Amino acid sequence: xxxxxxxQTPDLAEFRALGWLMLLAPMFxxxxxxxxxxxxxxxxxxxxxxxxxxxxxxxxxxxxYAWQLQPALFGGIIVTGWIIATIIPGMPGGNALWAKASASxxxxxxxxxxxYPAGTxxxxxxxxxxxxxxxxxxxxxxxxxRALVLLRWIGLSGAALSxxxxxxxxxGNRDLLFQARYGGFGDVTGTFVNRNHFATYAGLCALAxxxxxxxxxxxxxxxxxxxxxxxxxALSAFAGNPAAYFLASSICVMxxxxxxxxxxxxxxxxxxxxxVSLMAAVGYFRADRRLAAVVIGLLFFYxxxxxxxxxxxxxxxxxxxRWPLFQICLDAIARLPWxxxxxxxxxxxxxxxxxxxxxxxxxVTEAHNVYLELAFELGIPATIxxxxxxxxxxxxxxxxxFRRKRERIFPVLAVxxxxxxxxxxxxxxxxxxxxxxxxxxxxxxxxxAQAWSHRSGTAE
Numbered sequence: 001x002x003x004x005x006x007x008q009t010p011d012l013a014e015f016r017a018l019g020w021l022m023l024l025a026p027m028f029x030x031x032x033x034x035x036x037x038x039x040x041x042x043x044x045x046x047x048x049x050x051x052x053x054x055x056x057x058x059x060x061x062x063x064x065y066a067w068q069l070q071p072a073l074f075g076g077i078i079v080t081g082w083i084i085a086t087i088i089p090g091m092p093g094g095n096a097l098w099a100k101a102s103a104s105x106x107x108x109x110x111x112x113x114x115x116y117p118a119g120t121x122x123x124x125x126x127x128x129x130x131x132x133x134x135x136x137x138x139x140x141x142x143x144x145x146r147a148l149v150l151l152r153w154i155g156l157s158g159a160a161l162s163x164x165x166x167x168x169x170x171x172g173n174r175d176l177l178f179q180a181r182y183g184g185f186g187d188v189t190g191t192f193v194n195r196n197h198f199a200t201y202a203g204l205c206a207l208a209x210x211x212x213x214x215x216x217x218x219x220x221x222x223x224x225x226x227x228x229x230x231x232x233x234a235l236s237a238f239a240g241n242p243a244a245y246f247l248a249s250s251i252c253v254m255x256x257x258x259x260x261x262x263x264x265x266x267x268x269x270x271x272x273x274x275x276v277s278l279m280a281a282v283g284y285f286r287a288d289r290r291l292a293a294v295v296i297g298l299l300f301f302y303x304x305x306x307x308x309x310x311x312x313x314x315x316x317x318x319x320x321x322r323w324p325l326f327q328i329c330l331d332a333i334a335r336l337p338w339x340x341x342x343x344x345x346x347x348x349x350x351x352x353x354x355x356x357x358x359x360x361x362x363x364v365t366e367a368h369n370v371y372l373e374l375a376f377e378l379g380i381p382a383t384i385x386x387x388x389x390x391x392x393x394x395x396x397x398x399x400x401x402f403r404r405k406r407e408r409i410f411p412v413l414a415v416x417x418x419x420x421x422x423x424x425x426x427x428x429x430x431x432x433x434x435x436x437x438x439x440x441x442x443x444x445x446x447x448x449a450q451a452w453s454h455r456s457g458t459a460e
Contacts (some may be wrong), residue, residue, distance in 0.1 A: 019153040026435030030192045037434040044132040066452040077390035083343045086113035114342025123344025130441045136444025147446045158205020159248035162255035165190035188258040200430035201263025202256040209249035211413045212376045240376035267423040277418035329372040340379035370425035394418045400451025407450040414447020
């Protein structure tokens with residue numbers, strides 16, 4: 001790039017750093033190790049501070065945000081403020097266990113609403129990182145070409161990690177990165193420990209690659225309009241980059257199905273169907289409706305080749321402990337429905353509610369249902385605000401897909417990614433993995449950035 005071009009893009013270094021973050025965040029055990037998620041948080045904080053500094057100095061143009069984003073912003077601010085309030089000593093509504101501990105120790109303790117303030121602070125730092133990634137993606141992706149580049153980082157790196165998982169599985173699956181594997185020997189898990197987590201990640205990357213393939217196909221379709229046969233025209237439009245992205249998406253799908261994650265497979269299939277339905281509704285398939293049929297047909301082909309083992313698992317009786325776990329969570333929520341036990345405290349407070357119906361000796365650190373865990377930790381009102389803020393952004397992307405004249409595929413991608421993550425969160429906690437949360441936050445930011453017109457604050 002020339003020096004003049006560099007002067008015109010003073011935030012190029014930060015944008016590239018965000019791309020590297022998309023690659024590195026899920027690379028090492030999904031970022032779910034203290035060292036790696038600390039690195040993610042530090043890198044995100046540095047990027048946000050650098051961008052704030054350049055915006056304040058007017059080195060980078062500040063974008064005018066659509067007013068429709070404000071309800072989600074206010075909801076996020078209220079939830080974040082509530083989380084901070086729960087770790088302030090002496091706040092009204094403090095947990096009664098602090099008074100009992102004070103009486104037992106004979107020492108005055110200024111209790112907090114959170115039962116484990118250090119854990120709440122740690123979880124808040126992680127949440128702030130995800131919000132930072134969303135804002136960075138929202139800012140950079142106002143330019144469609146940068147949105148494309150960001151999708152390439154996500155999609156191609158996801159294909160590479162999925163290919164690693166498939167090759168590792170074919171070689172015996174004894175190791176995971178640089179250490180001996182202690183679980184998941186019969187499943188493709190990529191660079192993740194848990195098959196369910198990898199399934200969510202591979203699904204997100206498969207959707208990103210499919211979007212890139214579709215964008216390339218549509219562009220080349222217009223370039224080869226002179227060809228007389230629609231079949232030859234389609235083959236010509238598919239050649240090159242669209243075929244490469246389609247191959248990358250196929251690798252992710254094959255890895256997902258061979259992870260043998262039931263909910264991961266179901267969530268991805270539904271997310272893909274939602275994407276195809278939304279694209280048909282906005283008129284993407286008017287030129288050739290056969291393309292939708294080809295996508296659905298290939299999906300079932302992959303399912304036949306790689307997903308039969310996963311289908312067999314539906315008749316099994318695994319994971320029956322989740323229902324008693326859900327019941328325990330509901331009982332705990334009923335005891336503190338307004339305040340919760342403190343954000344990020346589930347692993348430290350669950351033992352107080354364990355019953356004899358639940359397996360003794362198992363180490364429970366997550367509720368296997370993100371919504372129940374949020375209500376357990378934040379209370380019902382804050383959970384409604386938190387989930388509602390994300391849902392509002394998803395609805396904004398749906399609105400943008402119908403109203404925009406161009407770049408509709410980006411909000412469609414954000415909606416399908418949200419369906420995948422939202423459904424899988426009913427039976428697992430994949431989105432709590434830093435590597436997955438970062439990818440989803442970026443995809444949602446890309447979708448929201450392209451859901452309203454450059455010329456105004458409305459979706460056009």
